[in-house]
Amino acid sequence: MTEDHRFPCPNCGADYRYAPAEGKLICDHCGHTEQLKEPGPWGGGIRELDFRAAIEARLPEAEIEETRVSQCPNCGAQVEFDADTHASECPFCATPVVTDTGTHRHIKPRGVLPFALTEREAHRAMADWLGRLWFAPNGLKDYARKGRRMDGIYVPYWTFDANTVSDYRGERGTVYYVTQTVMRDGKPEQIRRQKIRWRPAAGRVARFFDDILVLASKSLPKRYTDALEPWDLSDLKPYAPEFLAGFRAEGYQVELTDGYTEARAIMDRTIARDVRFDIGGDRQRVHDIRTQVSDVTFKHVLLPVWVAAYRFRGKTYRFVVNGQTGRVQGERPWSPWKIGLAVLAGLIVAGIVGYIYALNGG
Structure with missing residues (x-):
């Protein structure tokens, strides 16, 4: 069954759109509101799913x-659309998309x-971030501040989640x-050597x-989404489609088994640190680690990100804002004119310093 949110x-x-601050569904057309019902059949908890059952298709x-x-032909994003949307723009790269x-x-x-x-708060956070960037084109800053959606x-x-035991x-x-004692310049000298x-x-x-987090999207560079961390997962709510009212949801592109492979790499790095700590001493050499993993469970979760994709002078700039904390990451724009002027100013200052130095007799 296809679900239209x-x-x-x-x-x-x-x-309606979902207004998180009020915890309500709000109609921007007439102002009517409706309290969001308690979601999920789990009494407010979020139950994990068995990983083995999932990969064996027994869920x-x-x-x-x-x-x-619809899949974007440029960046490959799989973005969910409602039934009345037939043409739009990819939110990740600003490419026109026909659903x-x-x-x-x-x-x-x-x-x-x-x-x-x-x-509005996300837009302000992005504009402030752009304003702090040296050598960013003024035109892009002005373009971004115009309030494009x-x-x-x-x-x-x-x-x-997983239990691990490592030998x-x-x-x-x-x-x-x-x-x-060593000889130096014909004289004996005592030195201390570390061994x-x-x-x-x-x-x-x-x-x-507990809750090793793995990105399941390929639409944005991972360095951007990783830099949006940390996320406070204690605020997770049991999924209900009402939370998506007024927003979009991206379908996952990283399959469950590939996500687990990345999670195992995160586990292994942590276990290696645990082993070094357990060995103790001043230095450690680790020759072999054998890990048994059990009770692996997982869940698919959706995290909030504000996305802006601006096409400016033929180039697309993408910015992402953590919808929980306001942390901003994006593609670093550069202004050749500003860089050139800075280099010129540096050369002028260096020339003045050199001239004064020469006047004072070198």
Whole structure:
């Protein structure tokens, strides 16, 4: 079944939008409001799903949904549209997109982190960020400040939980010093040399990983979305389509198994730090780590991002704003004129300094 996230106002028929600050659905046309019902059948909790059941295609059908999406021909984003939208602009790269009737069958979101910032607040945060950038083109700053619409996108992520037990072998190094006599300029001189005494080390470390976050989108450079962290996942709400009223949702492009591979890499780096700490001493050598992973669970969650894509002088600039904290990241614009003037000013200052230095006799 295809789900269209549209919620018509009972007064006038216009679409509601979700207002996070009020926790209500609001009609911008007539002002009617409706309190959002408590979502989810889990009593306010968010239940994890079994990873093994998912990769073996044994998830209950109730955990699967179909949504109407369109894929951007430029950046590949899969963005969900409502039934009445047939032509739009990709929010990630500003490329014109014609929607089709295709559907995307995927694992349902289990949690959603509602937007805490309004579009106006996100726009202000982006304008302030641009204003602090040296050598950014004034034209782009002015263009951005004109208030062009930003898109509120719920970006897909995976979270993973797991129990791990790791056996390791390595060596613990203890630093000590010896005093040696060397000849320098024909005279004996005593120096201290650092040495390390190595001893075998072996042991076991255990850790429970909770909510390892993995981006499930390929539409934006990962360095931007990673830089939007941290996210406070304690504010996650059980998923309900009402949270998406007035916003868009992107379908995940990173499959569950690929997301788990990235999560395992994060786990392994953390376990390696745990092993070094467990070995102790002044230095550590790690020869082998063997990890058993059990009780792997996951959930598909949607996190709020304000996106702006500006085409300025034939080039697209993309900016993203964390819809929870207001943290901004984006493509760094440069102004050749400003850079040239700065270089020229530097040369002039260097010339003046050199001239004064020469007048004073070098």
